[in-house]
Amino acid sequence: MNLQPIIATPTTIITGFLGAGKTTLLNTLITHKLSDDKWVLLINEFGKIGIDGSLITQDDDITIKEVSGGCICCTGQLPLQIALVRLLGDHKPSRLIIEPTGLAHPDELLGQLGAAHWQASLKLQAVLCVVAGTQWQQDKYRTHDGYIAHVRHADVVLCNRTDGIDVAALSAWIRAINPHAKIILDGADDDLQALLDLPHHSTLPARTVALGAPNQPANNTPADAPISLPYRYHERIGEHHVGGWRLPAEWQFDSYDLQKWLLSRPNYLRIKGIIHTTEGWLMLNIAPDGISISDTDERADSRLEMIFADQISDDTWQVWDGELMGMKS
Known part of the structure; x- marks a missing residue:
């Protein structure tokens, strides 16, 4: 019997608050994807309808799986485990990209994916965080614990919508929260594909942070499951x-x-x-x-x-x- 070696799948997490531009970044990364790469995208939606998957550029070498009905970081590990096992087993991708809901707590997700039982299957790459300058300039975002958490646990912070924004102040704010993060400003000439291959350097311990009731189950009905309309x-x-x-x-x-x-x-x-x-x-x-x-x-x-x-x-x-x-x- 010719046994194939187990190779850990390079895994990138794209974080950012609601409306920051995560899907736009993901679509941009897809346009730079190598033709022979086979990607799997795990999209976590807070609601039940299932829309984000339809906003992503379609490609023959890309498989999209939506997990709807709450934050996969906070509704328990089972939905995430089931989705990952099926995706990795059925599709054997060359790259896995996870886009959690903008209300997610990335430290909890990193804690789950860094567990010992995933070490042979997943190779965590740099966490990419998207920050919209137009959001950042509002106090309600800059002082929001969840908003700050995305920046705190990122390896790379990509800033968009920075026209008219004090980018020096924005960069200083990011560095005060996370001095180790690479900062990419809107319009900077960076190789986005290369960002996917940067390593993850965690300098902070992952901790459990529940968004809502800790035992609240997720609704894992597939977005396209038959239902009665309307x-x-x-x-x-x-x-x-x-x-x-x-x-x-x-x-x-x-x-x-x-x-x-x-x-x-x-x-x-x-x-x-x-x-x-x-x-x-x-x-x-x-x-x-x-x-x-x-x-x-x-x-x-x-x-x-x-x-x-x-x-x-x-x-x-x-x-x-x-x-x-x-x-x-």
């Missing part, structure tokens, strides 16, 4: 409230009214969706400091999800559902 949900996960819709593809929504309505939601942290509108299919990626709306291909259904820092009552969700359905043509 599908609606909302729930509180830890300190945040999340809700969304999956709707029949033939339903169309007034494009102008929809965008105006979404932007008027109070205190949202993130709004994302792929929706059939009167102007065609649109891809929406909205954060308080940035809006991206672009055309996209026809999909099997429309999807919309919103995350809030504040509690949203059942009655409010009911009103919102009626308002959204009122834009349907």
Whole structure:
């Protein structure tokens, strides 16, 4: 019998707060991927709808797995273990990239992936953290423990959206938190592919930090599992409230009214969706400091999800559902 040696898969974690630009970085890395590389992407979504995988550039040598329904760092290790075992066993990738939700605690994830039973299977590479200058300039982000944690546990901090930002002050803030991190400013001429091969140098002990109830189970229903449409949900996960819709593809929504309505939601942290509108299919990626709306291909259904820092009552969700359905043509 010819036994193949066990080779630990190079594994990169891409962190950053909600709306920082993790998916944009991931798409950029994909454009630099070597043609013979076989990548597996593990995308963790806070909500249940499953949208982020559809925002990523498709490639024949890339397999995407979405784990939805909470933070894989905080809802227990079983969902993460199951997903990793299946991905590594079924696809035998040359590289694994993990994008946790922007509400994740990277120290907890690093603690899980650094466990002894993963040493033969995973080779942790440099942790890449994305920081948006437009977020950083707001006190509510700079003083947020979760926001700071992404920077503290990174090997490389990539800063984007820095026009009009005091980059010297931003760099000083990063160095004060993590003096060992490599800082890449927006527009810097760096070999992004080479970043994936940088080693991980942890100088801080991983610690367990629970975002919500420590034993709260994750919803691991696949994003494309058969469900009855229209599908609606909302729930509180830890300190945040999340809700969304999956709707029949033939339903169309007034494009102008929809965008105006979404932007008027109070205190949202993130709004994302792929929706059939009167102007065609649109891809929406909205954060308080940035809006991206672009055309996209026809999909099997429309999807919309919103995350809030504040509690949203059942009655409010009911009103919102009626308002959204009122834009349907």
